[in-house]
Amino acid sequence: MPIVTFLPGFRKVEVSSSDSLMTAAQKAGLSINAVCGGVGKCGKCVMFHKSGRIRFDADRFKEFFTQEERDAGAILSCESYPEDDCQIMVPERTLIQNQQILMNVVGQAVEFNPSIRKYYVQVKPPTLEMPASDLYRLLDAIFHAGGPNSKQVYVPLEILRRIPSILRDSGWRVTATIARLPAGYRMIEIEKGDTSTRLYGVAVDLGTTTIVAFLRDLTTGQVIGVGSSYNKQISCGEDILSRVNYSKRKGLSRLQDLAVESINNAITMAANNAGVDRDDICEVVVAGNTIMTHMLLAIDPSYMIEEPYVPVVRRSLTASAGRIGLSIKPEGGIFLFPAVSDFIGGDIVADIVASGMAESPEISLMIDIGTNFEVVLGNNEWMFACAGAAGPALEGGEVLFGMRANPGAIEKVSIDSATLDLKYQTINGKKPVGICGSGLIDVLAELLRACVIDRTGRINTTLGHPRIREGEYFPEFVLAWKDETGIGKDIVVTENDIKNLIMSKASTLAACIILMNQAGITREDIKTLYFAGGFGNYINKDNAITVGLIPEVPVDRIINLGNGAAEGANIALINRKKRKFLDEIASLMGYIELNAEPTFMDEYTRGTFLPHTDLTLFPMVEKSLELCRLRVEGK
Amino acid sequence: MALKALDIYKLLPKKNCKECGDPTCLTFAMKLAQGKVEPDLCPYLDEEAKNILGASTRPPIQKVTVGMGTLSFTVGEEFVFYRHEKTFYHQPGIMYSVSDTESDDRIREVVSQVRGCRLTRIGIDLVLNGLAVYAESRSPERFAAAITVVTQDNPDLPLVLMASDPAVMEAGLAICGNYLPLIRGVNDQNCEAFCTLAKKYGAPLVVSGNDPEQLAANASRCTGLGITQLMLDLSGTEGEFIRASTLVRQAALARSVPGLGYPVFLDVRSSGFSGLITGITKFASVIVTRPLTRTEMQAALVMRQNIYTDPQKPIQMTPGLYRVGSPGRDDPVFLTVNFSLTYFTLQGYLESTRRSCWLLIVDTEGMSVLTAVAAGKLSESVVKDAIEKSGLASEVNHKTIIIPGYASPLSGRIEEYTGWKVIVGPRDAAEIASFIEEELK
Amino acid sequence: MTISYSPGWTASIREVVIGATAAEGGTRRISYRIGGESDLPCIGSGRKPLIAFEICDDPALWPDVIRSACTKLVDNPPAWAAYVDTTLQADLIRLNLTSTRRRNFDAYDAVSKTVIAVLQATSLPLIIEGSADADIDSEVFQRCGEAGEKEKLVLGTAEAARYRSVAAAAIAYGHSVIAQSPIDVNLAKQLNILLREAGVPDDRILIDPYTGALGYGFEYTYSTMERIRFAALKGDGDLAMPMICAPSDTLTIKEVRAAVHSHETAVSWEVATAVAAALAGATILVVRHPGSLAPLRTAIDSLWKEEVA
Ligand code: SF4
Numbered sequence A: 001m002p003i004v005t006f007l008p009g010f011r012k013v014e015v016s017s018s019d020s021l022m023t024a025a026q027k028a029g030l031s032i033n034a035v036c037g038g039v040g041k042c043g044k045c046v047m048f049h050k051s052g053r054i055r056f057d058a059d060r061f062k063e064f065f066t067q068e069e070r071d072a073g074a075i076l077s078c079e080s081y082p083e084d085d086c087q088i089m090v091p092e093r094t095l096i097q098n099q100q101i102l103m104n105v106v107g108q109a110v111e112f113n114p115s116i117r118k119y120y121v122q123v124k125p126p127t128l129e130m131p132a133s134d135l136y137r138l139l140d141a142i143f144h145a146g147g148p149n150s151k152q153v154y155v156p157l158e159i160l161r162r163i164p165s166i167l168r169d170s171g172w173r174v175t176a177t178i179a180r181l182p183a184g185y186r187m188i189e190i191e192k193g194d195t196s197t198r199l200y201g202v203a204v205d206l207g208t209t210t211i212v213a214f215l216r217d218l219t220t221g222q223v224i225g226v227g228s229s230y231n232k233q234i235s236c237g238e239d240i241l242s243r244v245n246y247s248k249r250k251g252l253s254r255l256q257d258l259a260v261e262s263i264n265n266a267i268t269m270a271a272n273n274a275g276v277d278r279d280d281i282c283e284v285v286v287a288g289n290t291i292m293t294h295m296l297l298a299i300d301p302s303y304m305i306e307e308p309y310v311p312v313v314r315r316s317l318t319a320s321a322g323r324i325g326l327s328i329k330p331e332g333g334i335f336l337f338p339a340v341s342d343f344i345g346g347d348i349v350a351d352i353v354a355s356g357m358a359e360s361p362e363i364s365l366m367i368d369i370g371t372n373f374e375v376v377l378g379n380n381e382w383m384f385a386c387a388g389a390a391g392p393a394l395e396g397g398e399v400l401f402g403m404r405a406n407p408g409a410i411e412k413v414s415i416d417s418a419t420l421d422l423k424y425q426t427i428n429g430k431k432p433v434g435i436c437g438s439g440l441i442d443v444l445a446e447l448l449r450a451c452v453i454d455r456t457g458r459i460n461t462t463l464g465h466p467r468i469r470e471g472e473y474f475p476e477f478v479l480a481w482k483d484e485t486g487i488g489k490d491i492v493v494t495e496n497d498i499k500n501l502i503m504s505k506a507s508t509l510a511a512c513i514i515l516m517n518q519a520g521i522t523r524e525d526i527k528t529l530y531f532a533g534g535f536g537n538y539i540n541k542d543n544a545i546t547v548g549l550i551p552e553v554p555v556d557r558i559i560n561l562g563n564g565a566a567e568g569a570n571i572a573l574i575n576r577k578k579r580k581f582l583d584e585i586a587s588l589m590g591y592i593e594l595n596a597e598p599t600f601m602d603e604y605t606r607g608t609f610l611p612h613t614d615l616t617l618f619p620m621v622e623k624s625l626e627l628c629r630l631r632v633e634g635k
Numbered sequence B: 001m002a003l004k005a006l007d008i009y010k011l012l013p014k015k016n017c018k019e020c021g022d023p024t025c026l027t028f029a030m031k032l033a034q035g036k037v038e039p040d041l042c043p044y045l046d047e048e049a050k051n052i053l054g055a056s057t058r059p060p061i062q063k064v065t066v067g068m069g070t071l072s073f074t075v076g077e078e079f080v081f082y083r084h085e086k087t088f089y090h091q092p093g094i095m096y097s098v099s100d101t102e103s104d105d106r107i108r109e110v111v112s113q114v115r116g117c118r119l120t121r122i123g124i125d126l127v128l129n130g131l132a133v134y135a136e137s138r139s140p141e142r143f144a145a146a147i148t149v150v151t152q153d154n155p156d157l158p159l160v161l162m163a164s165d166p167a168v169m170e171a172g173l174a175i176c177g178n179y180l181p182l183i184r185g186v187n188d189q190n191c192e193a194f195c196t197l198a199k200k201y202g203a204p205l206v207v208s209g210n211d212p213e214q215l216a217a218n219a220s221r222c223t224g225l226g227i228t229q230l231m232l233d234l235s236g237t238e239g240e241f242i243r244a245s246t247l248v249r250q251a252a253l254a255r256s257v258p259g260l261g262y263p264v265f266l267d268v269r270s271s272g273f274s275g276l277i278t279g280i281t282k283f284a285s286v287i288v289t290r291p292l293t294r295t296e297m298q299a300a301l302v303m304r305q306n307i308y309t310d311p312q313k314p315i316q317m318t319p320g321l322y323r324v325g326s327p328g329r330d331d332p333v334f335l336t337v338n339f340s341l342t343y344f345t346l347q348g349y350l351e352s353t354r355r356s357c358w359l360l361i362v363d364t365e366g367m368s369v370l371t372a373v374a375a376g377k378l379s380e381s382v383v384k385d386a387i388e389k390s391g392l393a394s395e396v397n398h399k400t401i402i403i404p405g406y407a408s409p410l411s412g413r414i415e416e417y418t419g420w421k422v423i424v425g426p427r428d429a430a431e432i433a434s435f436i437e438e439e440l441k
Numbered sequence C: 001m002t003i004s005y006s007p008g009w010t011a012s013i014r015e016v017v018i019g020a021t022a023a024e025g026g027t028r029r030i031s032y033r034i035g036g037e038s039d040l041p042c043i044g045s046g047r048k049p050l051i052a053f054e055i056c057d058d059p060a061l062w063p064d065v066i067r068s069a070c071t072k073l074v075d076n077p078p079a080w081a082a083y084v085d086t087t088l089q090a091d092l093i094r095l096n097l098t099s100t101r102r103r104n105f106d107a108y109d110a111v112s113k114t115v116i117a118v119l120q121a122t123s124l125p126l127i128i129e130g131s132a133d134a135d136i137d138s139e140v141f142q143r144c145g146e147a148g149e150k151e152k153l154v155l156g157t158a159e160a161a162r163y164r165s166v167a168a169a170a171i172a173y174g175h176s177v178i179a180q181s182p183i184d185v186n187l188a189k190q191l192n193i194l195l196r197e198a199g200v201p202d203d204r205i206l207i208d209p210y211t212g213a214l215g216y217g218f219e220y221t222y223s224t225m226e227r228i229r230f231a232a233l234k235g236d237g238d239l240a241m242p243m244i245c246a247p248s249d250t251l252t253i254k255e256v257r258a259a260v261h262s263h264e265t266a267v268s269w270e271v272a273t274a275v276a277a278a279l280a281g282a283t284i285l286v287v288r289h290p291g292s293l294a295p296l297r298t299a300i301d302s303l304w305k306e307e308v309a
């Protein structure tokens, strides 16, 4: 069997020659950016063939590589196979390991009231005079230690079996772990001696791409470790729809396994960081979107992607960790956030809790943007939500040089409107290899200010500047010249990229405006605008408003929630009372189905303009663009 | 003025008791705002809320039915001034006129024109609605005889009886009154007599007046006499009609003048075809016209269909595989959505290229390409479905489809999911000719 | 009790001047000031819509029914224009430079010649419909604009994807621009903003909402026009331009093409569409069939009150 060596790290792996090089790389422990799931469509799994014999269909690669690149040995690793021992170079952009994962949390003050407690008790030994059962005496001791009434505590058989020996072996000194359930209490562990300080819980943000786990000491409420992992389901398709389709073809179990594995990885990382034994972790709270939640529990999600788009379950759920395969204490519990609809999932409910918008009388607008967007508007009395497809442009998809927020991605851009000189900043300061969502928004705003594009995003090709040129299919604007980049060719943004971006931002803005119309409020009524999710952290708020991605509100009213899903999960982890509130939020929300919303198309079309067809909705932007235009025309 | 969901919510009891059939008061309010439910589904509304909500859902224009049986038609119950605000619900009845002084043969001929006219477009039959007989003879006997000529073979053809002499009208009604013809001819002198007749037969009545004030007063007088099936006569020159009907519709929608909340009657025998078109577009509910030429009649019926389609429910094509010209197994396959306008536009441009090809129409619930992509109605699975259901693979020798330019974001997924190669076509159908010339040669 | 009509309008349609008489520096026998309405069509004291008759310099792609109705005139634009002026008595002539739609078109001199010849053959104000291809637009519109300098032509058509050439020619030679968007009030508004930002004054823009053929989307045009008029009267200055509408598109549909009585059908459908378009707010109605002119004129005269000067 051929041995494949991956450069630059010289990782070796022996594989069969029917394994693709991508599979080989994965076996070698590399995380490959297989956006299309390894079927030769996305062109992201590029590697360079250095030596040895490999097999591929060169014709298939034509659309992905220039001749130059082909000459350098560029291949799609998912469609190339080792014939013999070979050496393969893996460029950095093909790896996903360094993508920025959100780990910061706003950190609200939350009352500490966990659902799991430990009770260290001294149980009275039985006597002939007091021949009460072991269990009775144990529960009695717990009750006297401030625990629940013994009648309310359910003790599963597995624990019961261990009680007599543990009691006696420990000299009647034991620590019992008791979890509060919706309908009572459950004893989930009994240990010898005093372990009462070793009680941990984990809050998990289960994202489509990334997973973050926060390990907390449940006796103090402190965060003591953080771990993260990629969602390994990516190998079954990058976006959630293709994963559901995958499950339809090949069943759910692999997706469930991968989700569990990814969560376990994150938990392990957090536990290792904190030096905690995973067996002392008694509870995991998970906030994820509706489909992820379904998949984690191996509940069929496929009815959510076809009409009439119904989830199997919306309410919050609990299960034991052992049944799902989480590597914590097997009797430990898992709590899953409730969902509002197919698209407004537990992650959004968590965002809402994290923002506190459901507890304030002031009106807030919360926006979570990714490939899909979710928007929530409301206050403590009412709440409307809607969701839709933003298209992949804001995450770098459908954009010629678009990429995720990986190292080398251009993430910030400024353009001098007089000279069109351009400054950019890349993630990790590497040579640019592409541009990510926040960079694209900057480009859009800056090109608009410099009057290089008009309000529909068309490039004015009559300006006569070397950065503006006719591309192969569309006019384009050069962001970085060949010799500055890490890919050996000019990085450009094309008119078509801009179109796709505008289409993406138009649907997000339309959703915001539809919610505002539904509630009969104006942008001035919005006291706080929350950005949830990764996008908000990197985006330039001014530019987001300038291009009309979001309604115009004073910039100081915009708050980045950061990873609101994780924050929400943390809150629910340390305060069990909030869990009831979650179901309330979810069930009382007015969900607007954009598909069925008659004004959607109109609002969408209005949004396909920079910033918006109705310029009066963006008075400040208008003023500043007016100045820009005067300056450009005056020069 | 339509209330916002939140305004309505504030009027609701906020019990979230689910008795209205909705999970929460808020979702109920959202449906109320869209007019999808009636407020009385909530048993806990207070009086104030009932008043406010009731008024916004009760039709401001009375519903009136002309005729009886399968050919009868209903007008009124309109809610808006502009069709784009929601839709116009009940298209006007178009009635051909005959005079009772015309020969029986001529009358039969007009009847058969009315009955024989049928135009089918997009699966919908467009028809004329009935006949208007006017008593030019002023003779009860002749009027009755003329009506008998009509009703002999077509007792259920909706009629308008036009006479101002109560005796003449009564003679006519004696023949066909039970079929609820529309009675036109009321004036200041004969009002009581006409109301008695209308009441006797339960037939709808057209009231008139020299100006809107008088019209409203006369209508109120009739309602006072117990007649509620009323229509307002706004006949006049085209200009006069439009000014009057604009005012009447506005007053009716504002519910400001009770006597004007009725559908509008229009006689265009003197203004002819353009009067008919004016009536169709500007709020007339029954239009009496002299018999038109076949081409005028068709144009008018199509105009009526156009104006009265629901702008929020675009006319849909049946999804499936269509031929443009006589395509062979190697000819290209264009994919588009089942929004009729998109289909017709594309088909028109394809035809003009004189290149035979296949047109695969996928079901996007009548949404245009752009909307369907934005709303997720055009997706790889929809395309796959269409390819399979249409049996496309057995019709052509290749596996390539051309998708609309606005669907380009889906190209990769469609290829992946269907196994068909995708070529992205132009965004604008007008560019199809050059696309074919350049890309498909 | 008097029942009054209180629409609550706050603004009016902007006025646009088309054509220039000798006194105004041109050679037309009449010029029109269109727009200015402050209410819905036919209500109040608005001006009557104008009827433009459409001719072209290359009728190959035009419907048979027009070629047969206009007989040999179709090969002679100046003669055709003269006929429209004196015999049909249209208010305006729209010259469609269909020759520019041919592949590899480069007969720019012919464009100038045709425009000049038509301007000499008629003294009515002229609308000129130029090329529809960004690659040749600049040259074509430059020629049209130059040939008609001082005549206050209307140049068409600017679209969102290609408006700079038309705009440049209009700005340079003092003409107005037709801004066409695909049956959508918002896109119409967007294009007007684009044109303004490209330097075209607001009072030199006409909106063409794009006319769907009767039975094939005309209802969308109708509603779009109503929405434009509504927005304009409510104060949206970006939509307060007079509208031009071309019911002549109705002549290309199947029902008309395949009709037995093709001329009669063409006229009925064209007139029906034109009347409805006028009622929705069109200020210029473009027709192609000679038979449509008289009935349309009668209808307009009966719909609109005598014009208040
Ligand atoms: S019945 Fe009334 S109170 Fe009960 S949920 Fe419905 S709207 Fe609310």
Ligand code: FES
Pocket (backbone or CB within 6 Å): A033, A034, A035, A036, A037, A038, A039, A040, A041, A042, A043, A044, A045, A076, A077, A078, A079
């Ligand atoms: S091309 Fe997508 S993984 Fe290889």
